[in-house]
Amino acid sequence: MNTYLQIHPDDNVLVALQDLPAGMNISHNGHNIQLQENIAAKHKFLIQDVGAGDHIIMYGVLVGKANQPIPKGAGINTGNVVHDANSFHEKDGSIEWKAPDVSKWANKTFMGYHRADGQVGTRNYWLVIPLVFCENRNVSVIKTAFEKGLGFAPAEVYNEQVQDLVALYKKGDLEAIKNYQPEELTSTAKRNTIFPNIDGIKFLTHEGGCGGTRQDSDALCALLAGYIHHSNVAGATILSLGCQHAQVSILQQSLKKLNPDFNKPVLVYEQQKSASEFAMLSAAIKDTFLALTEANKISRQPSPLSKLVIGLECGGSDGFSGISANPAVGHTSDLVVALGGTSILSEFPELCGVEQELINRCQTTEISDKFIRIMRAYETQAQSVGSGFYMNPSPGNIKDGLITDAIKSAGAAKKGGTSPVTDVLDYTEYVTKPGLNLLCTPGNDVESTSAEVGSGANVVLFTTGLGTPTGNPIAPVVKLATNTKLATRMKDIIDINTGTIISGEKSIEEMGEEILEYVIKTASGEVYTKAEQLNQDDFIPWKRGVSL
Structure with missing residues (x-):
């Protein structure tokens, strides 16, 4: 294994690939460089003396300037180098690109979920989304109901550890608690067996939708629309309070902007128009379950890597x-x-x-x-x-x-x-x-x-x-x-x-x-x-x- 690397021929620094001791002699391009200090792996040292204001070049570009004289073989750090970068301007010339040879993958496919709009997903999810943080608690209620009911809930390994510790505490065995060693966690994920073609129901809670700028709520709706429109999503359940900045109408406009023919199922429930919280959540759970039966009908099919x-x-x-x-x-x-x-x-x-x-x-x-x-x-x-x-x-x-x-x-x-x-x-x-x-x-x-x-x-x-x-x-x-x-x-x-x-x-x-x-x-x-x-x-x- 090499001990150092010069990334670009124009660089005036070398990268240590392993810890290098002070006093070590580095031979580079016919020149001898004696390290002035210990250089930790991943850090850089100079291949020539530089003065205050001189450029530090790495990857062939300007990456900083010295704020004091630094001798050859010394490391660069936040004390002796400050940020500096090249300015930029309008486009120069045209790009000529030699694409890599991809003949070995030319006829290869992946198994994906084909959507009506031509996108292909790598997963098949249903989304439950609040338009405002006021609905996060209600989303959490739906999450608990579906994850436990459909078998999506993570394995309760940490809950089991606490139960073990409680049992030891009740026995008065504090020494056993100190020596307690649970089995190493490898995965907490569970696959459901009710809807085998659905990878899960995902719940996108957030702290936005109201109280901030209208720009933020509009951007939130646009981001959520991108998730609903996404190739990995079959449809969505939306919870709205009703009075927030991030209105259902803004979300719908964002969806239409992404696709004028948008036709994925989007179920909307507005709490301030509902008979009660119980009624709204019960309706959302029932309707979402019915939508899952339809989403489960799609299966993976071959798709080009494009x-x-x-x-x-x-x-x-x-x-x-x-x-x-x-x-x-x-x-x-x-x-x-x-x-x-x-x-x-x-x-x-x-x-x-x-x-x-x-x-x-x-x-x-x-x-x-x-x-x-x-x-x-x-x-x-x-x-x-x-x-x-x-x-x-x-x-x-x-x-x-x-x-x-x-x-x-x-x-x-x-x-x-x-x-x-x-x-x-x-x-x-x-x-x-x-x-x-x-x-x-x-x-x-x-x-x-x-x-x-x-x-x-x-x-x-x-x-x-x-x-x-x-x-x-x-x-x-x-x-x-x-x-x-x-x-x-x-x-x-x-x-x-x-x-x-x-x-x-x-x-x-x-x-x-x-x-x-x-x-x-x-x-x-x-x-x-x-x-x-x-x-x-x-x-x-x-x-x-x-x-x-």
């Missing part, structure tokens, strides 16, 4: 993210695009510094101009509240080598591969064009994943270097570890280990192909992700201007 819509996401990133998992996912994205499918790259604050590359990859100036407009408006809005994209890296990111937003962004953008950008979507806009789509979302993992799925992603590839236990209610989220230590330590949440790229066992291309094969099995229902097995159903709408 019907795959892959969300590209990262969270809990580390210094290996842009070297292993992200570029591997990027190759998977290129394969899917070459097969006529769609991929979605989001998290706009994490594209800071690589905007020009993405602008030049846009197929038309209309698309690139939209990207420029959205990016500049987002950054301006962030600055207006005393923030900015430069504040994006989290403490965990920084601890594991991502010390500036530009470093984080340059690695994060690798998830988008090399294919042309076919469309740019603002938040809640739904994908309509195959190819790589850029979607405006915050860098927040759950807000961004929620948005990608709301825009049509039917499988999400989620890379993590630190370990992020998140999922989505309706789309399977495949979790990819950037390093083997994480994959081993958090095997209960990780699906794929890309740390074999760091160790030299596999190439980025080999791993990208392996990921695609896993996606096909997941899309076909042959594999259920760890997030699905653990019922990790995270859903957070974005209040624009609040999150970064």
Whole structure:
């Protein structure tokens, strides 16, 4: 295994692939570099002396500048380097892309749920959604009734542990409590036997719908419409209080905007027009049960891989993210695009510094101009509240080598591969064009994943270097570890280990192909992700201007 890596020939830093001790001599391109300090794995050190104000180059782009002289062989950190990134401008030239060879998948299919509008789902869910937080409690009542009644409820392993501890306490055996070791949890998911063609009923509770801005409630309705319209959804039950900002009529308008011929069953119940809460919930339960009998009639059928819509996401990133998992996912994205499918790259604050590359990859100036407009408006809005994209890296990111937003962004953008950008979507806009789509979302993992799925992603590839236990209610989220230590330590949440790229066992291309094969099995229902097995159903709408 190599001890260091230069990602791009123009870089003036090297990445430590393992812990390197102070005094170690590194031979690079005929030059000797003596390490001035201990360099932890994932962190970077300079291959030449730099002065105050000099540029730090990584991935071949500007990722920071020195705020003091730094000698060759010293590590870069938040004390000696600050964020800096290249500016961006209008599109230059045209994009020429050499698509990867996809002949081995040309005749391959996945088993999916075909919808009347031409979409193909990887799962078959029914949704129960409140239009306002006032209805969350009623949604919870319906959830308990259906999950227990239909066998969707998670295994009550933790409840059983508490019961064991209570029994020991009643015996007065505190020593036994201290030594209590429950069996390791592998999965809490249960499959129902009443409706075998339905993967579950999902309940999208949230804290919005009223009390905020009208913009937020309109965006919430648009996001919920994207979930109802989604290929993985058979229909929905909607609970409305009646007086909130997020009105049923706004949701219906959003659905018609997505599809003028929208014809999925949507059952609506408004509490302020109901005889009683009991009457409303009883009607909702009965009608939903009848709708499930119809949704169960659809079954998986072969579908071309062009019907795959892959969300590209990262969270809990580390210094290996842009070297292993992200570029591997990027190759998977290129394969899917070459097969006529769609991929979605989001998290706009994490594209800071690589905007020009993405602008030049846009197929038309209309698309690139939209990207420029959205990016500049987002950054301006962030600055207006005393923030900015430069504040994006989290403490965990920084601890594991991502010390500036530009470093984080340059690695994060690798998830988008090399294919042309076919469309740019603002938040809640739904994908309509195959190819790589850029979607405006915050860098927040759950807000961004929620948005990608709301825009049509039917499988999400989620890379993590630190370990992020998140999922989505309706789309399977495949979790990819950037390093083997994480994959081993958090095997209960990780699906794929890309740390074999760091160790030299596999190439980025080999791993990208392996990921695609896993996606096909997941899309076909042959594999259920760890997030699905653990019922990790995270859903957070974005209040624009609040999150970064």
